[in-house]
Amino acid sequence: MSDTIEIQHEGNETEGRYFTSVEGAAREAELTWRAEGDVRHATHTFVPTEARGQGLAAKLVKAMIEDAKEQDFRIAPDCSYVEGYFRRHPELSDLRA
Template identity: 50%
Template sequence: MAIEGLEITHHDRGAGGEYRAVVPGSNKVGRLTWKARGESVRVADHTLVPAELEGRGIAAALVDALVADARAQGFRIVPQCSYVEAKFRRNPDWAGLRA
């Protein structure tokens, strides 16, 4: 289920970064964090969604943003986070993006 007005931004800190999901009307933020492994691999290590925002598709939207960037920018993903790993298992067309 898509959340109307959900805004996802990417914050790159060189050796790592995070995707942030801001929900309209809430001061809570969902996050997907990653660490760089070389120039072409990102290790997705944590997906964090506050309890009051769970079940609204925020974690899925964060992973989708990471995958879209991987396709656009040419990096591959190590799905270390169990949620990201589960999304990869449910989306076999992402296999080429797995490091």
Template identity: 35%
Template sequence: MKYEIIHEEKYQQFTAKLEDDEEGEIAYAKPEEGVLNLTHTFVPEAYRGKGLAQELIATALEYAREHNLKVIASCEAVQKYLKQHPEYQDLIR
């Protein structure tokens, strides 16, 4: 399933707006110039197991690639995703 994911730079997160005012998100920090630390992924219980976390993570990684950023994966979900998707290994710091 495809979700509309928006980048909320002000809040340092990528957000999927869902039904009933719910949101899924992947949050990040910028610990230094050129580095994006993906710190936290959240998906509401009703949306778990439907691919939303993977879409959020992929969106954040594509953003990092487009902006020539290296990635730190503090979030366990991101660590797991990176192990399963070798095409993003070049982004890991």
């Protein structure tokens, strides 16, 4: 996996996803979310088998965290991966809903 993975984002006011293609995989890696007010619920994180264990899920979460800082929303970690990420990074507690 390249260190220059580009995480893309698409969505609207109520739902969206962070994603990137994975070479050799039929499905993209993605983190999906839905919004309730100023909180975005991280609902699911998926990384194809071909790219697991290489930090791609963390890159998806980091992209969402950067947007939270810039756009002033908080993140509800409804997904177990995002929950674990927040547990490992207590310095981000101000972004957690």
